[in-house]
Amino acid sequence: MKLHEYQAKALFREAGIPCPADVMVTTADAAVAAAEDMGLPVVIKAQVHVGGRGKAGGVKVVSDSAEVGPTAKTILGLTIKELPVRKLMVAPALNIDKEVYLSILLDRGARKVVFIGCADGGVEIEETAKTNPEAILRHEVSGRELGSLQQSTFMDFASKLFSDPKQAAATADIMVKMGKLFLDKDASLIEINPLITDDKGEVIALDAKMMVDDNALFRHPELEELRDMDSEDKDELDAHEDGLSFIRLDGNIGCMVNGAGLAMATMDTIKHFGGSPANFLDVGGSSDPKKVVAAFKLILKDTNVKAILINIFGGITRCDDIAKGILQSLDELEVPVPIVIRLVGTNEAEGRKLLEGTDLTIALTLEDGATKASKMGGAA
Ligand code: GDP
Ligand code: MN
16 A cells, blocks of 8 residues: 555654655645745645656645645646646745655565665666666665664665765664664555755655555554545455455456466466466455456456456355356346356356356366467467
8 A cells, every 4th residue: 555745754753754844735725825834935746646746747846925826726637647636745845955865665586675775866766776776775674673773784874875974874863763664564665755955954854655565454554544545446446345356457368266376377377378467356265146247347347358267266166156157247248358267176067057058268277268368368
């Protein structure tokens, strides 16, 4: 789950990481009132779950009080990388002396938590990583160390971001607090881009991006409340309500599978045979035909889908119930694409019998099914 900047900054304040005061507003009038309260200049920032808001016109420093309302209105009218702007953050604008990049994230490859730094901040770090990889600093820590990090450990790293010893010490202190916040909130990323020094030489987090692990939300009700339904994929939320796990992808073969592991294997197998999955979809272990109908609806919403591969390994899930769900779907919905099905396990004979007379393509193995579906999807 992604947090908005204003939400992440509230957590920063609790954790003792310095950042400017701010107010979240949803109307231009409220932005004007907030700016009057805090005094000019202010910075008005779109609150959407994407980076590069500045480049897209979603971050504006305003020094003229007459410009606050119109600027807020303009930003509220923007759509940044397909996300409509519905919330704004208003904060006192700072005079920036230097901008650097600082983050902490989970590095799955290294099986470590890693701090990433770059003296060349503000810009997109991915770009620097490509053009000037030597400029990227890394410091790995183990998950166990996160709660008890020492400022002294980071002095070397921090002084490569800010050579002034006081500023380096402040940065190292921020790193300790980032480590603790990362651990406390089960985060997968905390990114400060830019971390700045202002005209008084203070080190301040000017931007904040934070992601928390969905799987740990059950122990953070306070974070679950921060979920912004407006910014989440509507289909993925609906799927959740219907008891399905669904993630949209950009291929053209719709997948309907029982079990998350089998769903992953199915996607891999499709890829192996030159196809490209349109989604991850786990209908779960139960056998409710209604779930199959809901799954069809989700898959068919995606107009890229050229074929559907249903891969069911019946255990608790009964193949005849899945077959009933498929028949019900064909009855209720218009399914304009071919369906390939592999149905094995509990009640497979009954299931196959139910499907006799339909024009579904039966596959005997996953390889067979993935090959057929991939061909229908246009694979060579
Ligand atoms: P992003 O583009 O989504 O990463 O949004 P940021 O919050 O990082 O803002 C983009 C850029 O706007 C920053 O790198 C700064 O250069 C500039 N900016 C943001 N806040 C301020 C501010 O308070 N004062 C000044 N002068 N510039 C700011
Ligand atoms: Mn930024």
